[in-house]
Amino acid sequence: MFWKMDNQKNTDIQSEGHTALTVEALRHVLANMEDAEFMECETNHDQTITLIYIRTLIDSERLNESIIGPLNRCTDKTIPDCLETSRVSEIAGMSEGVKHLIEGSVLLCDTLQNKWWAVHLENPLGRAIEPSETETVIYGAKDSFTEQLEDNIALIRRRLPTTALKTEKFTVGYLSKTPVVLMYMEGLTNPEFISIAKEKITSIDFDQFLDSSQIAVFMEDHPHTVFPQFLQTDRPDACAYSLGIGKVVLLVGNSPFALVAPSTFFHLFHSPEDYFLRWVTASFFRCIRFFSYFLSVSLIPLYVALTTFHYQMIPLQILFVLTESRSKLPFTPFWEALLTLITLEIIKEASLRMPTKTGQTLGVIGGIVIGEATVAAGFASKVLIVLVGISAIASFLVPTYQMTKSTSIIQFGLLVLSSFLGVLGIVLGMIGMLAHLNGLTSLRQPYFAPVAPFYGKDWNDLFISSPLTWMKTRPGYLRPLQKWRYSRRR
Amino acid sequence: MKDFKRAVLAVLSSIALTTGCSPFVDNNMIEEIAPVIFWYVADAGEGKLKISTVVPPLVREQKRLLTMQVDLLKQGGKDFNLIYYRELKVGQLRMVLINEEIAKKGLIRMVNTLLSDPAISPRLFLAIVQGNFDDYISAQLQKQPNLDYFLYRMFKHYEKTNQGEMTIVNLHDFLKRYYSPMPYPNLPVFKVSSNYFSYVGTAFFGRDKLKAIVQNMDDQIYQLINNDKYLKHLAIPALSTTLGQVRSSVQMKMNQDASSISVQVDLTGRIEEYQGDKNLLEGEQLADLRKEIESYLEKQTAELLKKMQRWKVDPLQMGSLSLGPLKKPLREKEWLNTWEHVKFDVDYRLHLQPSATALPVGR
Structure with missing residues (x-):
């Protein structure tokens, strides 16, 4: 019963398309909207034009310059000829009229001829193009996406000035009417990816989307895993590179983060800077990132396994320190590690939610004061505090923030396994994780490529970042229509 | 079929990666156990062995010497637990010091016992001791609480990259020589008294029995032409x-x-x-x-x-x-x-x- 009522409400919201477009009908639709304006304007030869718009969505200065002023001076020309803007379109139905209104257009009604026009005057409200805060680089372009979809498209188009770069627009969310732009390189990107992406976007049915990550949830093949199957980035250069090698990019209105697919597990560890630095340096740091990820998920479980079961594996010198450190603690290694990690997660979450300066203070208090006090109070060992610190810092080396978040979940899983089975538990957990990763797909393409399935040539941009001169072909696992990256055969 | 292949692959990888691991694990919480670093084994007469060690081995508490008279080596390890509040573990056993008299009777049974324990590493230093090591330990514990650890560091130091001062042999080396076509292993010899611990030379074995000890110039020549x-x-x-x-x-x-x-x-x-x-x-x-x-x-x-x-x-x-x-x-x-x-x-x-x-x- 409740389901039926809800369903009825949804159809009511969308039923305005069947009504004829009249001023009275619009007054009814826009009732109780304080920012909806109905204005009458007279032309030179006493013709009255009705202007209808939503004040908060349009640029009022341009309204005066492009519509009201020219209409007042208008002589015997038709309305579109009078207006000093090219973005005029004639509209017919109610639904079309409402759609234009909420997109930031002014509706003009010529009551004599009973004709309607929409003039797009959207208020370019939003922040300017700023450096990326989530994916900072020392070298390379500093610009990043904003909430303005048009700006975001332009940032990519400037990097790929070719007509092969196609943009197809969709709208998702029957309340939010969120625009989604699918970008791909025609003649290069595998058409299968494009059709799968289109199929997934058109099948989305939900009320509102406030960020691209919410759209990713509907498009992912495996929504219940901790591993993101769409790479989220706010860097136009990363998007342009992905398009150039044969991936598809989704730009979402009001979201500064684009979605890139098909994505693989390994590409979550790649930073845009890898392609700007010297290849040896870049490769070294890429390897460090992989190692850090391994460290961040396994260091604390390893501590628990070694101190609970496998004291033989600890070098004697370290065993001295560990035994001394743990000799007077009230908790077992598992509970000690669990409580410390939960405390760390609380501190991390709190410092993220706080304003920047408060967050920094919180980090210092959490990291130093609480850490020191915990050891002094005898709740945790010094060694564990050091390891937790290393593990936390190591988790931040992964360039993809979603992946950074996921390390905590995996770490807790391995921690529980290690407390029961020791190192065997960690190994079993790792095997389970590998099997899980091997089963994942992104846009129905294998998530663990190019390792499994194996694409040997793609390994030159996997764990190491080879010089660009060696990367002569596009990644094989993307099956691009153009294999070679250079334009002339040598 | 695809799922079946994946399952087979996962099972095979699991077997490959976990081979040798036992699903039954001992509770070895480090604060509840005492991983001993050394054993001193001497002859107690009437076919018995005297085993000594120092506890607690790794914590800064008052240290004391534990001594047991037993028939079997492993019995000693077990009986220590009955007189000490932490369980003594041998997973970090790094040195076994053997009295000269026992060495003359033959070491292979003892060495095989040590080797057959999966918890004991083959990188276990073996050495022959002349004199009563218990007296030395008892006298020195007050002055040097971490004596056992320092002794281990001494062995480790001279083993590493052949420092050219003394013979250092571990369990693996000993057995490698013992089971070679020419079964003449060697071990270092140390002399102890209550205030004195010094390197003497190298003991030569015929199979597992101590035959002779070379010292001074002979030992230097042996180091020079054979050992290091x-x-x-x-x-x-x-x-x-x-x-x-x-x-x-x-x-x-x-x-x-x-x-x-x-x-x-x-x-x-x-x-x-x-x-x-x-x-x-x-x-x-x-x-x-x-x-x-x-x-x-x-x-x-x-x-x-x-x-x-x-x-x-x-x-x-x-x-x-x-x-x-x-x-x-x-x-x-x-x-x-x-x-x-x-x-x-x-x-x-x-x-x-x-x-x-x-x-x-x-x-």
Whole structure:
């Protein structure tokens, strides 16, 4: 019963398309909207034009310059000829009229001829193009996406000035009417990816989307895993590179983060800077990132396994320190590690939610004061505090923030396994994780490529970042229509 | 089918990666156990063993010496737990010090017991002790609470990259030699009293029984021609000379009928100390000294080899020279019979390196 009522409400919201477009009908639709304006304007030869718009969505200065002023001076020309803007379109139905209104257009009604026009005057409200805060680089372009979809498209188009770069627009969310732009390189990107992406976007049915990550949830093949199957980035250069090698990019209105697919597990560890630095340096740091990820998920479980079961594996010198450190603690290694990690997660979450300066203070208090006090109070060992610190810092080396978040979940899983089975538990957990990763797909393409399935040539941009001169072909696992990256055969 | 393949792959990987792991794990929480570093084993008479260790091994608490008289080695490990509040574990056992008397009776049973325990690492240092080690430990515990750990560090230090001071042997080395065609292992020997712990020399074994101990110059020559092939200092008091940074290259050749062996040793080093009458700034006198050193070392080495013949041990593994691709390998007894009558032709060639300061050398 409740389901039926809800369903009825949804159809009511969308039923305005069947009504004829009249001023009275619009007054009814826009009732109780304080920012909806109905204005009458007279032309030179006493013709009255009705202007209808939503004040908060349009640029009022341009309204005066492009519509009201020219209409007042208008002589015997038709309305579109009078207006000093090219973005005029004639509209017919109610639904079309409402759609234009909420997109930031002014509706003009010529009551004599009973004709309607929409003039797009959207208020370019939003922040300017700023450096990326989530994916900072020392070298390379500093610009990043904003909430303005048009700006975001332009940032990519400037990097790929070719007509092969196609943009197809969709709208998702029957309340939010969120625009989604699918970008791909025609003649290069595998058409299968494009059709799968289109199929997934058109099948989305939900009320509102406030960020691209919410759209990713509907498009992912495996929504219940901790591993993101769409790479989220706010860097136009990363998007342009992905398009150039044969991936598809989704730009979402009001979201500064684009979605890139098909994505693989390994590409979550790649930073845009890898392609700007010297290849040896870049490769070294890429390897460090992989190692850090391994460290961040396994260091604390390893501590628990070694101190609970496998004291033989600890070098004697370290065993001295560990035994001394743990000799007077009230908790077992598992509970000690669990409580410390939960405390760390609380501190991390709190410092993220706080304003920047408060967050920094919180980090210092959490990291130093609480850490020191915990050891002094005898709740945790010094060694564990050091390891937790290393593990936390190591988790931040992964360039993809979603992946950074996921390390905590995996770490807790391995921690529980290690407390029961020791190192065997960690190994079993790792095997389970590998099997899980091997089963994942992104846009129905294998998530663990190019390792499994194996694409040997793609390994030159996997764990190491080879010089660009060696990367002569596009990644094989993307099956691009153009294999070679250079334009002339040598 | 695809899922089946994945499942098979996952099972195979699991088997490969977890081979050797046991799903039954001991609770070894480090604050509840006492991983002992060393055992001292002595003869308690009437076929019994006396085992000693120091507890707690890793925590800064008052340390004490635990001693048990037992029939079996493992029994000692078990009985320690009955008199101490932490469970004593042997997973970090790094040294087993064995009394000389036991070594003379044979070590192989003890060594096999140690080896068959999966918790004990084969990188376990073995050493022979002359005197009562318990007295030494009891006397020193007040002065040096971490004595056991420092002893381990000493072994580790001299083992690493052959420091050229003393013989260091671990369980793996011992057994490797024991099970080789020429089963003559060796172990370091230390002498202890209540205030005294010092390196004596190297013990030679015939199979698992202690046969003899070489000390002083004999031990230095053994280090030089067999063990480390390096000595930081080779002191020759008879010639008032100390050679430094001495490295050797040894060539041994056996004749066809195994009646004689030529040992050619090329030594490289420098004179670091000289308190004799010769003027080493003069080339001729320096050459004389070099010849004296060579002939002294030749004589000492020949004597050492003769002693080995008398003791019926071949720690230099010279018997392996008789092995060849088309030859029937000699049995141990056959070799010992031959070994007693082998004649040696020892030849030293000393290559003196220029000294950094006041001892210019000519050839």
